[in-house]
Amino acid sequence: MNPVSRWRSLLAFSLGAAAMWCVQSGLPDAQAGNNNLGTDAYGKALRTVLDRYVDPVEPSRVLAESLKRIVSGLDRHSHYLTADERALLKQRSRGGTTGMIVEFQRAEPGSRKPSRLEVAAVLPGSPAEKIGLQPGDSILKIRDQDVAFMLSRAEVDVLLLGGDGEAIDLVVQRRNDAGPTAQRLVLSGQSLPVVTGALVEHGGRKFAHLRIRAFRSGVADSVRNTLKELRRSAGAAGIAGVVLDVRGNPGGDVGEAVLIADTFVGEGVLVRTRGRGGQILREERATQAATDDATKVVVLQDHRSASASELLAIALQDHGRAKVVGERSYGKGTVQDVIGLDDGSVLTLTIARYFSPKDRLIDGIGVEPDVAVADMATQPEAALRAALAAM
Numbered sequence: 001m002n003p004v005s006r007w008r009s010l011l012a013f014s015l016g017a018a019a020m021w022c023v024q025s026g027l028p029d030a031q032a033g034n035n036n037l038g039t040d041a042y043g044k045a046l047r048t049v050l051d052r053y054v055d056p057v058e059p060s061r062v063l064a065e066s067l068k069r070i071v072s073g074l075d076r077h078s079h080y081l082t083a084d085e086r087a088l089l090k091q092r093s094r095g096g097t098t099g100m101i102v103e104f105q106r107a108e109p110g111s112r113k114p115s116r117l118e119v120a121a122v123l124p125g126s127p128a129e130k131i132g133l134q135p136g137d138s139i140l141k142i143r144d145q146d147v148a149f150m151l152s153r154a155e156v157d158v159l160l161l162g163g164d165g166e167a168i169d170l171v172v173q174r175r176n177d178a179g180p181t182a183q184r185l186v187l188s189g190q191s192l193p194v195v196t197g198a199l200v201e202h203g204g205r206k207f208a209h210l211r212i213r214a215f216r217s218g219v220a221d222s223v224r225n226t227l228k229e230l231r232r233s234a235g236a237a238g239i240a241g242v243v244l245d246v247r248g249n250p251g252g253d254v255g256e257a258v259l260i261a262d263t264f265v266g267e268g269v270l271v272r273t274r275g276r277g278g279q280i281l282r283e284e285r286a287t288q289a290a291t292d293d294a295t296k297v298v299v300l301q302d303h304r305s306a307s308a309s310e311l312l313a314i315a316l317q318d319h320g321r322a323k324v325v326g327e328r329s330y331g332k333g334t335v336q337d338v339i340g341l342d343d344g345s346v347l348t349l350t351i352a353r354y355f356s357p358k359d360r361l362i363d364g365i366g367v368e369p370d371v372a373v374a375d376m377a378t379q380p381e382a383a384l385r386a387a388l389a390a391m
Helices: 003-026 039-052 059-072 083-092 153-160 219-237 254-264 308-318 380-389
Strands: 079-081 100-105 116-122 138-142 167-173 181-186 195-202 205-212 241-245 269-274 280-285 296-301 322-326 334-340 346-355
Touching: 039 059, 059 079, 059 346, 079 083, 079 153, 083 153, 100 153, 138 153, 195 219, 195 380, 205 219, 219 254, 241 380, 254 269, 254 308, 269 308, 296 308, 296 380, 308 322, 322 380
Parallel strands: 205 241, 241 296, 296 322
Antiparallel strands: 079 346, 100 116, 116 138, 138 167, 167 181, 195 205, 269 280, 269 346, 334 346
């Protein structure tokens, strides 16, 4: 380095160090025991950013972005949508469906792991099945948007919605492929059944196998009607038991799960909701009318069974009405409130947790099976045989 360059570098370093010393010496010292950021300090910092940043800052953009990160950082189910995003969600809700159920895992604050989107279930005959998607596949991009940088499930939902026949470009990493592939998924307006039933034989007896792939409006009636048809098909011998198969079922309408549990439980609490401080906000109780308290029941679950699936399993387990067979479930047992704000934006916030009839926590823990089954993903028929054997 020549003398002039060395002098310039030394001068730049000296000026930088002096400037940093001046800034640091002018800052107020944090008081002992009072170094946590409070709402007043946060508001002051935010106003400083809006007023003094080198370029003009659009307040609504900064506020929306900060609120998104604050809310999504609370848990994976809370999120914030701007008025524009909410309008886009409504605009794209035109009846087209993918026929798949996905599980979003946001990037944990402080970790280097990106957000992930995994296929949890694929409905038979659906657009997702037609392009070969299977549970366990990862979706890396939707409409050219990287999932890795998404903050909430709501961002995913906006991109996967559309009308009948609308094409959505995806980049997918299949479980057994070396690298990602581009796929074009065409949405369908056809309503696909989420409840299917069949009679299966085991040990010389007939059992009803009811597959419940999601909980949505009318599912409880579908379960009851399907079970009625299977009883009729079984003839005079009847059925020896019922398998409620919720493998890969991520949940949905909790009320439908409660109605199914009520079918097999005659009295008592089915699910309890507790808010901040453990306060009981709501209890759903069984009714005696049309209760089947004699037929043996097994709930078959895996690690993807979540939310309403877990509420059904643990309610029947706590009342001694069913054995739970399979893997420990996912552990999603929270209640979200959807709050519309004055500017047209919407806040979805976790306000409570679900508890079992015996006051067992589900969220973050899951439902422990009575009979554990290994290798459920690779040997699905073996899992069903284990469920039948448990009766």
